[in-house]
Amino acid sequence: MGTIHLIRHGQASFGAADYDQLSELGTEQATALGVSWEASGWAPTDAVAGGMKRHAQTAIAAIDACGGDGYDVDARWDEYDHLALARATDPTALGADPKAFQASLNRAITAWMGGDTPAGETYVQFRGRVLAAFEQVVSQATSGRSVAVFTSGGPIAAVVSHLLSGDDSLFQRLNDVVINASVTTVIVGQSGTRLLSFNEHAHLPRDMMTFR
Known part of the structure; x- marks a missing residue:
């Protein structure tokens, strides 16, 4: 069985001239995620990040903190x-x-x-590129491999909506509640691709939990 971990970026810079930049808290959130991985003796075997700065910054902070290797870039994981x-x-x-x-x-x-x-970009185009990127990651998540994907709330909501309902009906409800630096885990096995957990954030102290 393989696993996929969909990670929302840390808090970005809402209200600043450049939104696509982690805030100081956003960097701390990403580091806290990596520290929790290191404490449990875990690191992803593979990692990919969207093409946005906040994705790269989250990936770097988390991977550095857990002693992991680098990551690939796939802009199909970018936010709308x-x-x-x-x-x-x-x-x-x-x-x-x-x-x-x-x-x-x-x-x-x-x-x-x-x-x-x-x-x-139309919603249909957004959904199409995200689900295509997800299918590529599913093909990577072979037995014993754990793929970390550093992305945004929208792509995570699109994937989870399709895993749970087979369509877009849950997209907006899920998109509203994805926490910064949270982890959504998908398992890939003989019985198919299934959601294991959504929006995990126990690695974040209560005063570090943000939605935007």
Whole structure:
């Protein structure tokens, strides 16, 4: 049996000029994940990260902390352009507090999934590239191998929705609750590909737990 560990990046820099950059807390979250791996004597046999800076920074902090090797890059694990989506619904969304921003984003995602394309990439295109990247990782997760994937909440929600329901019906509910530096584990075996756990974050102290 092989395993896949889908890891959301640490907290990014919401409200800053460059969102795609871990905050100080985000780096601490990623390091805490790696430290928990090292403490249990575990490290991934393979690792891949999306093409965004926050993915790379999370991968580096976690892998360095557990003494693992490097990682490959696959931009198909990149997040959808959530900033553009939110602005399309509310031009002032980026100046709002995180709760108000999330409300604007959720309205935009509903429209996006229904066929609106304010961000350039359609939802169908996003889902297609993510699921194709996931299938490639499934092929890597052969018996005894553990593949760590450093990505974002959207790709994790897309994969889990399809594992649980076979469609996109759970995407938005799952996307709302993925915690920074959390781990979602999938097992790959003779009976197929199955979700083992979602959104694990016991490695994070309570005061380090964030959603955005």
